[in-house]
Amino acid sequence: xxxxxxxxxxxxxxxxxxxxxxxxxxxxxxxxxxxxxxxxxxxxxxxxxxxxxxxxxxxxxxxxxxxxxxxxxxxxxxxxxxxxxxxxxxxxxxxxxxxxxxxxxxxxxxx
Amino acid sequence: xxxxxxxxxxxxxxxxxxxxxxxxxxxxxxxxxxxxxxxxxxxxxxxxxxxxxxxxxxxxxxxxxxxxxxxxxxxxxxxxxxxxxxxxxxxxxxxxxxxxxxxxxxxxxxxxxxx
Numbered sequence: 292x293x294x295x296x297x298x299x300x301x302x303x304x305x306x307x308x309x310x311x312x313x314x315x316x317x318x319x320x321x322x323x324x325x326x327x328x329x330x331x332x333x334x335x336x337x338x339x340x341x342x343x344x345x346x347x348x349x350x351x352x353x354x355x356x357x358x359x360x361x362x363x364x365x366x367x368x369x370x371x372x373x374x375x376x377x378x379x380x381x382x383x384x385x386x387x388x389x390x391x392x393x394x395x396x397x398x399x400x401x402x
Numbered sequence: 403x404x405x406x407x408x409x410x411x412x413x414x415x416x417x418x419x420x421x422x423x424x425x426x427x428x429x430x431x432x433x434x435x436x437x438x439x440x441x442x443x444x445x446x447x448x449x450x451x452x453x454x455x456x457x458x459x460x461x462x463x464x465x466x467x468x469x470x471x472x473x474x475x476x477x478x479x480x481x482x483x484x485x486x487x488x489x490x491x492x493x494x495x496x497x498x499x500x501x502x503x504x505x506x507x508x509x510x511x512x513x514x515x516x517x
Contacts, residue, residue, distance in 0.1 A: 323504065334492055334508035335445065377443055381506070388433070388496075388504055389457065392445040 293318045295382050297393035304400055310367040312396050314380030317361070322384025324356055324363045329377045329395065338365070338378075370400040405429050408493050408509040415483055416517055423478045423512045425493030433498025434476035435506070436468060439490045451476050452498045480514075488516045 294317040304310045312326075323342045327335035341347045341354040341363065353366040363382075367374055377397050383390040406427045415421055427434060433452040439445045449468045450457040456468065465481045480487060493509040 325505065327506075329443075334511050335506070336508070337505050340505065379445060383504065388452075388498060389435070389447055389450050390504075390506065391447075394442070394444050 293321075293382070293391045295380055295391050295393035297378075297380050297396045299394055299396060301397040301399050304370050304398070306370060306372060306400055306402050308370050308400075310370045310374065310398055310400065312365040312367075312378050312380075312398065313362060314364065314382075314393055315362045316380075316382045316391075318382070318384075318391075319358075319361065320384060321358075321361075321382045323382070323390075324354070325381040325383075325390065326352075326354060326363075326365045327379040327381060327392075329379060331376070335379055367398075370398075372400050372402055374398060375400050406493060406495055406507050406509040408491075408512050410512060411510060412513050412515075414515045414517065417483055417485060419483050420479070420481045421483060421514070422480070423491055423493075423514075425476050425478070425509055427474055427493075427495040427507070427509075429495055429507060431495040431497055431507070432473065433496050433504075434470070435494040435496070436476065436478050437492040437494060437508075439492060439511075441489070445492070449476075449478075483514075483516045485516050488514055490514070 325340045326338045329335040351368045355364045377395040379395045380393040381390040436448040494506045
């Protein structure tokens with residue numbers, strides 16, 4: 292049984308700060324890692340994906356992957372109130388193309 | 403143009419009824435999915451359909467059945483609805499095939515309420 296774990300939060304950060312969201316996974320064969328953002332009452336939308344160890348940056352977002360420790364994180368720099376949402380970590384690979392989602396971390400960015 | 407669309411957006415019905423939710427994608431993707439998101443926001447895969455191959459999450463009751471008339475459509479039929487079926491149901495599509503960058507594109511969701 293593949294498991295993807297996230298702290299449900301809420302994680303509360305002040306505007307302008309760095310928000311750090313973490314995700315761990317159980318299947319060592321996992322190959323691809325995705326971060327989705329879901330606003331309340333809306334559908335999940337992709338922020339970014341990563342599949343190589345290290346950092347991947349896209350604007351204010353940085354995904355970090357450490358396969359040896361089986362964790363992936365998302366950093367949001369200069370957090371804005373509009374970043375307030377639930378962030379879902381998803382993992383696939385290891386023989387299946389169907390992703391396994393974590394329960395999501397609720398992020399609140401307060402002015 | 404909406405990439406992945408679902409109808410209806412809201413569905414309120416009585417226990418024991420049979421209902422369907424429709425999903426269409428215009429992305430040319432090979433794979434479509436149905437997810438259930440419960441009140442605690444946990445997004446759980448129900449079905450995946452790829453080139454006539456149906457993969458079923460074994461925990462899904464057989465009251466739920468997917469129907470795919472063609473590659474662009476994957477509808478969800480639910481028989482004998484129960485209170486516990488109340489949730490938001492998301493349709494999604496992806497290029498499929500196990501690509502390392504296989505991104506899910508989600509529809510807007512259908513909020514099902516069983517009374």
